[in-house]
Each structure stands twice: as structure tokens, then as C-alpha cells.
Amino acid sequence: MSADSGPGEPPPKPDFPHGGGELGALIRTFDWSATGLGPIAAWPQSLKTVTSLILLSPVPMVLLWGEDGVMIYNDAYSVFAGGRHPRLLGSKVREGWPEVAEFNDNVMRVGLAGGTLAYKDQELVLHRHGRPEQVWMNLDYSPVPDESGRPAGVIAIVVETSETIRAERRRAEAQERVRQSEERFRALVNATSDVVYRMSPDWLEMRALDGRGFLSDTPSPSVRWMDEYLFPEDQGAIWSVISEAIASKSVFHLEHRVRRADGGAGWTSSRAIPLLGPDGEITEWFGAASDITPRRRAEQHLRLVVNELNHRVKNNLAMTQAVAAQTFRNAENVTEAQASLSSRISALALANDLLTGERGTAVSMRGVLDQATRSHYPSPDRRLIEGPDFSLSPKTALSLSLAMHELSTNALKYGAWSAADGAVEICWSIYRPARGGPERLKLVWTERGGPRVDPPRRRGFGSRLIERGLAAEMGGEVQMRFEPEGLVCVIDAPLTVYAEEGAA
Amino acid sequence: MSLRILIVEDEMTIALLLEDMVADLGHEPAGLAMRLPQALEMAEREQLDLAILDVNLDGRLSFPVAEILARRGVPFLFATGYGSGGIEAPYRDRVVIRKPFSLEDLGRAIDRVAA
Numbered sequence: 001m002s003a004d005s006g007p008g009e010p011p012p013k014p015d016f017p018h019g020g021g022e023l024g025a026l027i028r029t030f031d032w033s034a035t036g037l038g039p040i041a042a043w044p045q046s047l048k049t050v051t052s053l054i055l056l057s058p059v060p061m062v063l064l065w066g067e068d069g070v071m072i073y074n075d076a077y078s079v080f081a082g083g084r085h086p087r088l089l090g091s092k093v094r095e096g097w098p099e100v101a102e103f104n105d106n107v108m109r110v111g112l113a114g115g116t117l118a119y120k121d122q123e124l125v126l127h128r129h130g131r132p133e134q135v136w137m138n139l140d141y142s143p144v145p146d147e148s149g150r151p152a153g154v155i156a157i158v159v160e161t162s163e164t165i166r167a168e169r170r171r172a173e174a175q176e177r178v179r180q181s182e183e184r185f186r187a188l189v190n191a192t193s194d195v196v197y198r199m200s201p202d203w204l205e206m207r208a209l210d211g212r213g214f215l216s217d218t219p220s221p222s223v224r225w226m227d228e229y230l231f232p233e234d235q236g237a238i239w240s241v242i243s244e245a246i247a248s249k250s251v252f253h254l255e256h257r258v259r260r261a262d263g264g265a266g267w268t269s270s271r272a273i274p275l276l277g278p279d280g281e282i283t284e285w286f287g288a289a290s291d292i293t294p295r296r297r298a299e300q301h302l303r304l305v306v307n308e309l310n311h312r313v314k315n316n317l318a319m320t321q322a323v324a325a326q327t328f329r330n331a332e333n334v335t336e337a338q339a340s341l342s343s344r345i346s347a348l349a350l351a352n353d354l355l356t357g358e359r360g361t362a363v364s365m366r367g368v369l370d371q372a373t374r375s376h377y378p379s380p381d382r383r384l385i386e387g388p389d390f391s392l393s394p395k396t397a398l399s400l401s402l403a404m405h406e407l408s409t410n411a412l413k414y415g416a417w418s419a420a421d422g423a424v425e426i427c428w429s430i431y432r433p434a435r436g437g438p439e440r441l442k443l444v445w446t447e448r449g450g451p452r453v454d455p456p457r458r459r460g461f462g463s464r465l466i467e468r469g470l471a472a473e474m475g476g477e478v479q480m481r482f483e484p485e486g487l488v489c490v491i492d493a494p495l496t497v498y499a500e501e502g503a504a
Numbered sequence: 505m506s507l508r509i510l511i512v513e514d515e516m517t518i519a520l521l522l523e524d525m526v527a528d529l530g531h532e533p534a535g536l537a538m539r540l541p542q543a544l545e546m547a548e549r550e551q552l553d554l555a556i557l558d559v560n561l562d563g564r565l566s567f568p569v570a571e572i573l574a575r576r577g578v579p580f581l582f583a584t585g586y587g588s589g590g591i592e593a594p595y596r597d598r599v600v601i602r603k604p605f606s607l608e609d610l611g612r613a614i615d616r617v618a619a
Contacts, residue, residue, distance in 0.1 A: 307586070310585075311560075311585045311586050312585075314585035314586075314602070314603050314604070315515065315518075315585045315603060317603070317604050318515070318518050318585065318603035318604035318605075319515055319517045319518060320604075321521070321604040322515075322517040322518045322520065322521035322604075323517050325521055325524070326517075326520060326521060326524065329524065393562060395514060395515075395562045398516075399516040402516065402517065461520075464520060465516065465517070465520060468520065468536075469516040469519065469520050470516065472516070472519065472536050472537075472538050473516050473538055475538075475539065475542065
């Protein structure tokens with residue numbers, strides 16, 4: 001103590017507090033007489049004791065002394081105070097931290113009344129560096145009694161938890177992002193109708209497969225997936241594509257046959273990607289497989305249709321060739337042959353229309369007879385068509401159509417339709433033969449009212465087509481009688497009603 | 505040498521052309537079958553040196569006819585619009601002519617089969 005130092009002498013160097021780091025030094029030299037605390041020499045022992053205690057602590061602590069809460073703190077607190085330090089030392093807490101004045105008013109009120117306060121991760125906005133800053137702190141306030149035993153100040157342990165809180169928030173946000181991503185992934189998997197599967201890195205084990213009704217499910221790991229989903233004859237080829245994907249750690253993609261949930265064969269477009277671990281090795285394969293069975297069927301059907309079309313084109317050309325060859329073989333001169341050929345090709349084309357059902361009608365007996373003759377007769381009243389209708393096989397319809405064309409052109413050139421008012425009757429009936437056996441068709445073509453008929457000197461292609469071709473086609477007899485009043489052609493054949501698939 | 509040749513062809517105009525062509529080549533048409541039952545019967549019954557078979561007879565394949573002919577030792581050839589792809593396995597090495605064909609095509613095919 002230096003109670004004996006007189007005026008004029010430099011004030012004695014304060015020896016309190018001892019040590020206490022930077023703050024200890026600041027406190028020793030601070031002019032406390034300007035504060036409510038007065039010079040250190042006059043401080044009560046209780047204040048000195050608490051000050052020493054604070055300065056020795058590595059934990060940020062501050063003492064708020066007196067009604068105004070004059071601030072004394074340690075080095076650790078100065079770090080927390082940031083730009084406020086060192087102005088904060090010796091200031092009233094209300095003025096030192098104006099932005100949280102009300103909070104501290106409450107602290108002082110409670111503390112000086114003998115109460116304690118504890119806040120965990122208390123959120124505050126402080127202006128430590130000249131700008132608002134959100135911080136979180138653990139705050140513990142206890143009253144400090146003076147010599148009389150009454151609370152004279154409040155000691156605060158201030159531990160900033162902002163970093164911990166921010167880290168926790170970042171972790172929570174990251175977790176939330178992962179959760180959302182997971183949720184989106186699940187939504188995606190649920191939104192697609194694709195089969196979803198997971199395989200072990202070497203594909204020996206299927207970890208899981210959700211079959212979506214297309215394939216059977218594999219809910220838990222199975223090493224028998226190959227036999228479950230693949231036909232034995234396909235396994236080799238599929239495995240070689242899998243092996244290649246494993247070796248190159250690249251996407252597996254293949255359209256292949258599969259055994260469906262119902263046991264039948266289907267087609268799938270399957271695609272799997274390798275998931276790589278931090279060491280770059282495959283940890284799992286994740287795949288999706290869609291049902292392309294309908295598309296495959298359609299493609300197959302289309303191939304059949306194209307093949308059939310090609311066949312029909314070839315066949316039609318062969319027929320055209322046959323008609324042309326025989327037209328020229330039997331022709332008397334080139335002009336006649338040209339006319340006959342072009343008329344016969346037209347007849348073939350017309351018959352073809354009938355067969356491909358372009359008019360949406362079945363190949364009916366009446367339809368065939370009507371169409372083959374309608375382009376030749378001079379007027380509708382000079383043709384009578386009568387008989388019960390039924391369906392014909394396309395092949396029979398074509399032959400009958402060509403035969404009717406031949407009869408019609410003949411009638412127009414030499415027969416009933418070449419005269420002013422001759423007519424043709426085409427009548428047919430179905431009968432059961434007296435000697436038994438299946439029902440038969442009898443069709444009679446009768447020409448009347450034309451010029452007198454003489455049997456032809458030579459038989460042309462038309463006659464041969466009718467008498468030989470049509471007879472063979474229909475498996476019956478065909479007879480052409482050149483009666484003086486007109487030609488009569490009688491077709492007598494077993495009735496083969498053609499019932500098309502799916503027809504009523 | 506004139507051969508007795510069975511013609512199995514379901515298309516009337518082509519059947520008639522085949523008859524003409526066979527005759528033009530100096531052979532004798534031994535019969536014309538346009539449907540499978542008829543063809544089976546004629547293949548079994550007729551005295552034949554050779555047969556020309558259409559593959560598709562109004563929707564039915566003519567291979568049972570080929571089977572009878574093969575059993576009887578009668579040589580045959582196929583005439584088809586489908587090409588050799590439509591020929592069943594046991595007959596893949598048989599002679600096939602594609603429709604439409606010329607007189608010369610048919611003549612060469614008959615000579616190869618008859619040889």
C-alpha cells in the first residue's frame with residue numbers, strides 16, 4: 001500500500017489486480033474514479049475478490065457491479081466483445097450494449113434482487129463490429145454479494161455458441177436436403193411404371209426388384225434371379241452384355257426377353273447404372289426396366305404384314321404375267337390382245353379391291369357377281385342377278401370374279417349384250433344332291449335375246465379359264481353350252497361357305 | 505424326254521400358265537391340284553415323274569404333299585412368292601423358283617430336279 005505518498009509525487013503504481021493478462025493490466029491503469037466504482041484503492045474486498053476470480057478464468061466472464069452494472073471482464077470476454085473492447089471496460093452495461101439494453105435491465109433487476117438467470121443458446125443481435133450480427137449464447141447470471149451480504153453486482157458467464165448453432169443448422173439443412181432428395185427420388189420411382197431393381201457389384205446377387213405387376217417381386221436378396229426372370233436359352237447372351245458393363249463400369253442397356261409375373265414371355269428394355277464408392281469401385285447397380293412387350297408384338301406383326309404384302313405383290317405380278325402370257329398366246333392379233341389384256345388387268349384390280357375389303361364389305365357371292373359384271377352391261381335392266389347370298393373364300397372370289405369378267409366381255413362382244421335388247425340372267429341356288437353328300441351350289445349364266453350363236457371355231461383363254469380353271473378352283477364341273485338362243489354356262493360345285501375368322 | 509408333271513398351284517391364272525409352260529417345254533401336265541386335299545390325293549395316286557409345288561395353298565402349306573412325293577421318290581420343286589425363307593427345314597436344299605418366273609426359269613428348274 002502507498003498511503004504515505006504525498007502530493008506532487010506520481011501516483012503509486014496500482015498493485016491490484018495481480019496478473020490477469022491484458023485485462024488485468026487495463027484494469028490496473030484504468031481511471032476508475034470516473035465510474036460509480038471509485039478508485040481501486042476504495043473498492044470493497046468483495047469486488048476485488050470477484051475481479052480476481054474473473055481474471056483467472058479462461059471462460060468469458062463479466063462482472064456487472066452496482067445499480068448501473070459497471071463492467072469488469074476478462075481476456076476471454078474481450079474476444080467475445082470484439083470491436084466493443086476496450087471501450088466496454090468500466091462502462092455501464094446499458095450503454096455498453098445499447099442494442100440489448102432491455103435484456104440487461106432485466107438481468108440487473110433479477111440479479112440485484114438475489115435471483116439467478118440461465119439462458120441456453122439465447123439468440124441476440126449484437127453490433128460488435130459496427131454491423132448487426134446474429135449470435136447465440138449460453139448465459140448464466142448469478143448475484144454477487146458485498147460485505148453486507150446484499151447483492152451488489154451480477155456475475156455473468158458468457159459462452160458464445162453461434163458456431164455450434166450454425167454448424168447444427170447447416171447439418172440440419174443438409175439433412176433436410178438429403179431427405180427432400182430422397183423423397184423426390186421415391187416419388188420418381190413411384191411415378192414411373194418401370195420395374196426398379198438393385199444388383200450386387202458382380203450381378204451374382206439381386207438385392208431387390210419391384211416388379212410392378214409386370215415381373216414378380218424380389219423383396220430380399222436372391223442369387224437365383226437369373227432363373228426367376230430369364231429363360232435358360234437367353235441367359236448366355238444377356239450375361240455377356242452384363243459382364244461387359246461390369247468390366248467397363250459403364251451403363252448396362254439391353255432389350256431382352258423376360259419371364260413375366262404371369263409366367264409368360266415378355267420383352268423389356270432394361271437399363272442399369274453402376275454406383276461407385278469413394279475408391280472408384282462399384283458398390284451397387286441401380287436399374288429400371290420397362291415393359292416393351294406390346295411394342296415388340298407390334299413390330300413382329302408389322303414384319304409379318306410386310307412379308308405378306310411382299311408375297312401378295314409378287315403373287316399379283318405372277319397372276320398378271322400369267323394373264324398376259326395367255327392373252328397373247330390365244331390372240332388373233334396384237335390390237336385385240338392389247339384390249340383384252342388391259343381389260344383383264346382391270347378385272348384383276350377390281351377383284352383385288354373386293355378381296356382387300358376396301359369397301360368394308362365381306363367377300364359376298366352377290367358382291368362378286370355384281371362387281372365383275374356391272375362395268376360391262378349396257379343397262380341395269382339387261383342383267384338379272386338372283387340367288388341367296390353367302391361368304392366366299394378370297395381365292396374362290398377372285399377366280400369367280402375373273403370368270404364372270406370373261407363371260408361378260410364375251411356377252412358384250414358376241415352375245416346377248418351385243419344386241420339391242422338381249423339380257424343375261426345370273427341365277428344360283430343351293431341344293432342337297434339326291435344321291436346324298438354335302439350341299440352344292442348351282443350357278444347358271446343364261447344369255448337370251450342376242451344374235452344366233454354358233455359354237456366357236458376355237459376355244460380362247462376365257463373359255464379355258466372358266467371350264468378348266470374355275471372348275472379346278474371350285475372343285476366342281478363347269479359346262480359351257482353354245483345354244484342357238486344364247487350361251488348357257490352352268491357351274492355345279494360343292495358349297496364351301498367361307499367363314500372368316502371372327503366373323504359372326 | 506417328256507415328263508409327267510403334277511402341278512400344285514392355288515392361283516387359277518398361274519395354274520393355267522404353268523400347264524401351258526409345262527406343255528411348251530415338251531412335258532405332259534399330269535394333273536392340276538389347287539387345294540391341299542386334292543394335291544395330297546393326286547400326289548399319292550397319280551403316275552408322276554415330277555411335281556411343281558406352290559408352298560401356300562389357300563392358307564395351308566403344301567409340305568405334306570412334298571412328304572408323299574419324297575416317300576414315293578418323285579422329284580419336285582417349289583414355286584413360291586415367299587422366296588426360300590418360307591421353306592420348311594427338311595426341304596431347304598430343294599430347288600425353289602420365285603414367282604413370277606419365266607419359261608426359261610421353269611425349264612432350268614425342271615432339268616435340275618429331273619437330272
